[in-house]
Amino acid sequence: MPLTLKDIAKIAGVAESTVSRAINNKPGVGEETRKKILKIVEEYNFQPNKLAQGLAKKQTHILALLLPDLSNPNYPTIIKSIEEVANENGYQVVLCNTDNNPEKEKGYLELVERNQVDGAIVVGGELADRHILNLALNKNASLVLVNRLCEELTIPTVLVDSARGAYLATEHLIDQGISEIALIMGLDREFLESEKLEGYKQALTDNGIELNEKLIVQTEGSREAGYRAFLELMKKGVTPGGFFATSDLLAAGLVEAIKMGGYLIPEDFSVVGYGDSLVSSIITPPLTVVAEPLTRLGKLAARNLINLLNGKQPAEIIKVLNPSIKVRNSSTPHIKDK
Structure with missing residues (x-):
C-alpha cells in the first residue's frame, strides 16, 4: 500500500x-x-493525494468534459485540444460520456455542484435543459458550453456556425446546377442538426428553389442510417442530383449505399459531407466536406473555463466560429439534374 x-x-x-x-x-x-x-x-x-488536497481547499484542478456520444469522429480532436490547454494550466480532464441521457448528464453535472471537479465543459446535445440552467444559476459553478446553446441564460459558449456550414454545402451543390438536393441528417431535436436544417432551407430559398420535404431524411445519425437513407429515397422513387449528409458517419454509409446500388460518384450523384475527420478522409472518392475549426473550438472552451475559475469573464460570452468548405472529387459540375 x-x-x-x-x-x-x-x-x-x-x-x-x-x-x-x-x-x-x-x-x-x-x-x-x-x-x-x-x-x-x-x-x-x-x-x-491531489484530490484530497483539492477537496480540502474546495479546488481539485480537475475539469469534467461531458460528451453526448463518444462515437462522433470529431470529438477526439476537441478532446485533445481541451486537454492540451488544461494540462498547460495545471488541470486534468475527466471524460464523461452521457450517451445523450439527461439523467446521466445530470449526475455528471452534480460533480460540479459537489465540488468534486472545479468546472465542466458540456459538448453538443439538445438545447440546454433545466439541469444546466440550475447549475448556471449557482454563481459558484463554472460551466462552458460547446456547440450547444442556452436560450434562457447567458452561459459562456463556443460554437461553430452549423447553419452557415449547411448553407455552404447546399450552395456548393446548387452552383453545380443541381436543384434536387437530398438532405440526410440526424434528429432535428439536437441543436446542431436543427441549425443545419435551417441552413439547408435558407440556401434553397436564397437561390429560388422550392423546398421538397420528400428530400429530407431524418435518422439517428449512424453509418447504417446513412446507408438506409439512400435505399429509402430510391424506394420512394426520389432521385436527387446531389446529397448533403450532415455528419461524416452518415456520409460514409450514404456513399457505401450509392456504390452498392451500382451508381458512380460524382458521375451519377454528387455528395457533400459534414466534418473533416479520419472517417471522411478515407472515403473514396475523396469527399467534399464542410470543415470545422475543431482545435480552436476546444482550446477556446478550455481557456474560457479556466478564466472563469480565475474570476475572469470571457471576452466574448458567445463566440461563434466559421466553418469552410473543402471541395474534393465527390462533387463536380453538373449540366442538369439527374
Missing part, C-alpha cells in the same frame, strides 16, 4: 500537520525537521 501522510509523520516522529507544511513548503517547520521529512518522502516515493 502507498505511504500516507500519517505514516510519514509516524516515521519522522512529528505531527501530520508538520509533514503537510514541510511537503507544501509552508513556514513553521525547522530546517532539520524539513530535511528529515523530505528525505523520507523521497525514499518512499510519496505521492500526495
Whole structure:
C-alpha cells in the first residue's frame, strides 16, 4: 500500500500537520525537521493525494468534459485540444460520456455542484435543459458550453456556425446546377442538426428553389442510417442530383449505399459531407466536406473555463466560429439534374 501522510509523520516522529507544511513548503517547520521529512518522502516515493488536497481547499484542478456520444469522429480532436490547454494550466480532464441521457448528464453535472471537479465543459446535445440552467444559476459553478446553446441564460459558449456550414454545402451543390438536393441528417431535436436544417432551407430559398420535404431524411445519425437513407429515397422513387449528409458517419454509409446500388460518384450523384475527420478522409472518392475549426473550438472552451475559475469573464460570452468548405472529387459540375 502507498505511504500516507500519517505514516510519514509516524516515521519522522512529528505531527501530520508538520509533514503537510514541510511537503507544501509552508513556514513553521525547522530546517532539520524539513530535511528529515523530505528525505523520507523521497525514499518512499510519496505521492500526495491531489484530490484530497483539492477537496480540502474546495479546488481539485480537475475539469469534467461531458460528451453526448463518444462515437462522433470529431470529438477526439476537441478532446485533445481541451486537454492540451488544461494540462498547460495545471488541470486534468475527466471524460464523461452521457450517451445523450439527461439523467446521466445530470449526475455528471452534480460533480460540479459537489465540488468534486472545479468546472465542466458540456459538448453538443439538445438545447440546454433545466439541469444546466440550475447549475448556471449557482454563481459558484463554472460551466462552458460547446456547440450547444442556452436560450434562457447567458452561459459562456463556443460554437461553430452549423447553419452557415449547411448553407455552404447546399450552395456548393446548387452552383453545380443541381436543384434536387437530398438532405440526410440526424434528429432535428439536437441543436446542431436543427441549425443545419435551417441552413439547408435558407440556401434553397436564397437561390429560388422550392423546398421538397420528400428530400429530407431524418435518422439517428449512424453509418447504417446513412446507408438506409439512400435505399429509402430510391424506394420512394426520389432521385436527387446531389446529397448533403450532415455528419461524416452518415456520409460514409450514404456513399457505401450509392456504390452498392451500382451508381458512380460524382458521375451519377454528387455528395457533400459534414466534418473533416479520419472517417471522411478515407472515403473514396475523396469527399467534399464542410470543415470545422475543431482545435480552436476546444482550446477556446478550455481557456474560457479556466478564466472563469480565475474570476475572469470571457471576452466574448458567445463566440461563434466559421466553418469552410473543402471541395474534393465527390462533387463536380453538373449540366442538369439527374
